[in-house]
Amino acid sequence: MGGFGGIARCRKHQHTESIRLPRRVASQPAFARQREPRRWNSAKNQQPFRTNEPCRRNACADSPITATSNWRLVKHIARPLDLNPYDADTLAQIGHFRALRGDGEAGLALLDKAIQLNPMHPGWYYADRAAALFVLGRYRDVVACLSCLPRKSAWQWAWLAACHALEGDVEKARACARQGRALEPGLTVKDFLADLRMKRTEDRERMRLGLQRAGWDDALP
Template sequence: MVLDASKAHTLDALSGRERAVAKKFASGMTYREIGKALFIAPATVRTHLAAIYEKLGVRNKIGLAAHFADSGAPPKALPPLSDASPVLAIFPIECLNSEERWRRLADGLSSDITVHLAHYAGLPVIAFHTMKSLGSKPADFAADGKALGVTYIVSGRLHAYDRRVRLTIELADARNCVSLWSERYDRPVEDFFALQDSLTESITNVLIGSHGTLATVGRNAVRRKPPASLRAYDCYLLAVEQHTTFSRAGNAEAIRLFLRALELDPTFANAWAELAYAYSIEACNGFGDDVSTSIENWRTAVENALRLDPTDSCAYACLVNLRACLGDLEGAEHAHRRAFEYGFNHAGILPLLAGSRALVVGDPSEAIPLIERAMRLNPLAPPWYFGMQGRVLFAAGRHSEALAALHRSVPESPDVLMFLALAHAAVGGIGEAARTAVRLKAEFPEFSVERFISAYPVTNPDALSAIRHAADVAKLG
């Protein structure tokens, strides 16, 4: 890591423990995760961060992250996503209950509203991962909104009691902190998902009135059917949490929990779509016993998701690679267009589409703007975004940049280790490529380059040639 002199001097003001806390927080870890990693209480983490912010002279997590950037260049302002469109940020709804299940539901509500609003073509929405990582308090909303370059911010509080949910919610103009709309809801727990839908509807309607450029696009068409029970939804949220580890154990647990959610409610479209994605990871990473079984399960889950919700961008993103696996490249291209149509403002879908564009149906040069847009919508991107960015840059022949991205990704994932070995080989780092290949073989003996090629699948001729050539150099089996 290279830092300019002023940053190095400022970081030197931190104690060893403060530096460890700051680096983990800047990388996207929560108070609880940092506390577990460093064997300290979450409250102690918060105390350390208060001191860190004061010593570094920063007011939010974006400013903190700039001190741990790979480059010594000064942090740049985020480019606007569109000259004509407003940009919305939804801060995590604060849960006033101590029980973990209500915290998950508050986060789930915030995340789902983010995803649903991103269906509207004129409304870029900052990804929920970034907003959760900020860990903002109400006093910081305006500063954080300004740092993200947003136009509107949504915040709220949730309190569950006696089988009822009380939620207060506010939409404000980030530029002048003027409240545009606020409401308090008091509903039975059973109406939780109806509440979610009415909130999304209300926020959209207020934005249409205040900005004047948004148009309704069929709310009922894009709204997923809510699950039949809170238990199904809770299993779904737990599964998503496991899924994003991209490890073999995490993926297996995610599949188990998605299947449990679907046992409780077989009509839960989002769970089918995420299950399809988990099976696709199982197929190309060698996590399952039989690749053909993984692909068949992948197909069943995609078909069920699209039957229940024909506008699900995650399901279409999964369908792209599935169609290619089955030899239907024209169908893969069609699915890619549909996924982009419904997921243009969905930061979590754009990296998947970038990977498919680079390796399956398109050209790496077309993939780079997709991953860049994802990172503008999610400036505190989770590690797996960098894995996708790394494979896109590798396919584009930008090997040194690919290495930098891959080193920020998930080392427990075999496809990341494979691309690390390939990128090292491509820049002449034969020794490092060989060491990475040995680690890949030891940790994931079922994985192979050819399995990844056939099950991802890699059908772009230039990408296929580049992967196989670098694999030969790196001595990857």
């Protein structure tokens, strides 16, 4: 019973951690310094880790601040790989970060490895993989990747509109723009770019050009 109780406490703790962490937590250097019991990882250089450390580090990975303002936190997000090298979600997150930083090849390789490890993966794998493909200029593959999503947000319709436009298919681009604007009538190109987490100026510029060619701001549902 003690074993089952420990599992229940761990699951309860993990759940409360995931809902109590604020969005800005990834930008706080003192975040990892919590007064908790410490154990030793004897498998690798006797480095200490906390009992709920993978949960906390994956929570950092979910913060939008991480991708653009503090690349150094990626090494902390990757820590669960020391505990489980087959952690597909962590591989996918690191691949997404590398793509956002402009290294599309490395990002795509990590995302593809994550998909191999977890064929029944959640839908956000598709969106993250689409970002890596966009960085590489593979617009048709972006469209194919996002088409796997059963339901799309306005932002994902914007990605589709931009990629169709960059491929020269303006008719499909405008159709995607109308779908997206129907979901978020107030979403403009400026707003979309403000939320875009890509680091390189050339990637952001290509997205802006694609949305403008698709007539995103002028699209009516």
